[in-house]
Amino acid sequence: MDEALLRSLTPSVIGVLVRRGADFAAAEDAVQDALLEALRVWPEQPPREPKSWLVTVAWRKFLDTVRADTSRRRREARVGEEPGPGPGEAADxxxxxxxxxxxxxxxxxxxxxxxxxxxxxxxxxxxxxxxxxxxxxxxxxxxxxxxxxxxxxxxxxxxxxxxxxxxxxxxxxxxxxxxxxxxxxxxxxxxxxxxIDHEEVAGLLALMLLHHARRPARWGADGSLVPLAEQDRSRWDTRMIAEGVDILQAALARDRLGEFQAQAAIAALHADAARADETDWPQIVEWYDELVRLTGSPVARLNRAVAVGEADGARAGLAALAGLDPGLPRHTAVSAYLRERDGDAVTAARLYAEAARAAPNLAERDHLLRQAARLNAALRA
Known part of the structure; x- marks a missing residue:
């Protein structure tokens, strides 16, 4: 049973039913029923034309629903009887x-x-x-x-x-x-x-590929979160990175920059570094400047502060952080990191623990608690 094929056919089959007269909600329900029927029938009786099969079965289920609802008799007259089986409509x-x-x-x-x-x-x-x-x-x-x-x-x-x-x-x-x-x-x-031929669609696809390529290295054997700087880069998917970079370069060549292209460019610079200490932080700061210009996003400004801290030192990063709302998600964690980089372990440990209490998920909470514990242990030594 090719579930990926079923899922890829779903939108076009819904579209066929809508163009035949079904409203969107009824069409979507009928197609879901047809998908369940396909999961039951196809393993033993795979159709020669999967889309035509789904269209035929979904249309029957739609008509069954219409006929069962007396309040929709007028609609039944409008949509007519079931068309004969055959190739699904070509419209996408x-x-x-x-x-x-x-x-x-x-x-x-x-x-x-x-x-x-x-x-x-x-x-x-x-x-x-x-x-x-x-x-x-x-x-x-x-x-x-x-x-x-x-x-x-x-x-x-x-x-x-x-x-x-x-x-x-x-x-x-x-x-x-x-x-x-x-x-x-x-x-x-x-x-x-x-x-659709759109540079930001390409930018988002590139961004997803570049981030997803790092996924195998993002978690330790014990399920713990591994920060980017500590990841085993040999585990990154280099083919996916190459694809993402190619898609991004083609999008950027159109000279219509958007936020997803800018984010993808930042991800590409991280992917280009064989080791964390080879990361081109000054160029990443420049891309964050573009992202802030495009979006004005406080989150982009927060991430820019981290990049500034890496490019120009922790004091510069803290200065960039100073003008931002302390209530921003992960603001406290960023502050803790920059304080540690600046040599203030006492404040950093306190901020790591504070950030852990507001962490959006367990993995991030545990990571922040480990950072606090590490610094507290070093302070007691």
């Missing part, structure tokens, strides 16, 4: 599904869930496991999202930047449950890049 509606699922009227969480279900072809159970929430909670979230976009015309223009932010959110969730969301985000971004 995947791009419109990206736009619809990332509609600005949706919350980020709802947009992510709807994208994973309608474009990614994941089941509600898989999405719930990935986000560590009960399945009924995720089902409600998806249902609300579908109701929100119910009146949005399927063919109206969408906002590429909104789609990219949703895919970036998916990527940053990483891995939970039985779905690797980072890999899924890369797959979806590849599909988007194949359908």
């Amino acid at each position: 509606d995947t791009l419109q599904l990206y736009f619809l699922c990332a509609h600005p009227s949706l919350t980020p969480a709802s947009a992510v869930a709807l994208t994973l279900r309608a474009v990614g072809g994941l089941t509600t159970r898989q999405i719930a496991q990935a986000y560590l929430v009960p399945e009924p909670t995720m089902a409600q979230r998806i249902s609300r999202a579908k109701r929100t976009v119910a009146e949005v015309r399927f063919d109206q223009p969408g906002d590429v930047r909104t789609v990219l932010r949703v895919l970036y959110l998916v990527f940053n969730e990483g891995y939970s449950g039985d779905v690797d969301l980072a890999a899924e985000a890369i797959r979806l971004t590849r599909e988007l890049a194949a359908r």
Whole structure:
């Protein structure tokens, strides 16, 4: 059973049903039912034309639902009887599904869930496991999202930047449950890049590849977080890095810089260093300057302070940090790191412990607590 094939066909099959007259929510439900049927039937009876099979079965399930609901009899008359089996319509509606699922009227969480279900072809159970929430909670979230976009015309223009932010959110969730969301985000971004010629789509794909290439070295044998400077770089995926750099260079050559290209350029500079002490920090600072200019993001400014500290010394990094809101996520951890670099171990240990209490996940909390314990042990020695 090729589950990847099933998931890749999902958007175009939804698009076929919508163009035949189904509303988006009904089409998406029918396609999910057809996918479950495929998982049951295909191992023993694989179809010669998988997309046509899914279209036929999904349309039948849609009509069954319409016929069972007397309040929809008028709609049944409009959509007509089931077309005969045959090749699925050639129109590719995947791009419109990206736009619809990332509609600005949706919350980020709802947009992510709807994208994973309608474009990614994941089941509600898989999405719930990935986000560590009960399945009924995720089902409600998806249902609300579908109701929100119910009146949005399927063919109206969408906002590429909104789609990219949703895919970036998916990527940053990483891995939970039985779905690797980072890999899924890369797959979806590849599909988007194949359908739209946009330098920031390429920039996001490059960024994902460059970050994902470091994944094997990001965790120790005991499951502990390994900071970038301490990672075994021989474990990085050099082929993925090369692909990411090639995609980035082609995007930058178009001379329409965007935030994801700038972030990818920073990631590429890290990937280019064979050892941590060979990192080109002055150039990374320049790219952070571009990123701040493009976005004004406080998070970008925070990361820039770290880069300044590496390029020009801890005092310069602390000066760059001074103007930022102490309530920013990871501000205290950055302050602790720069204080340690500046030789103030007492303050650094206290700040590491304080940062651990506000850490967004257990791995980061444990890492920060280990840093505090290391400094406290050295101070007692």
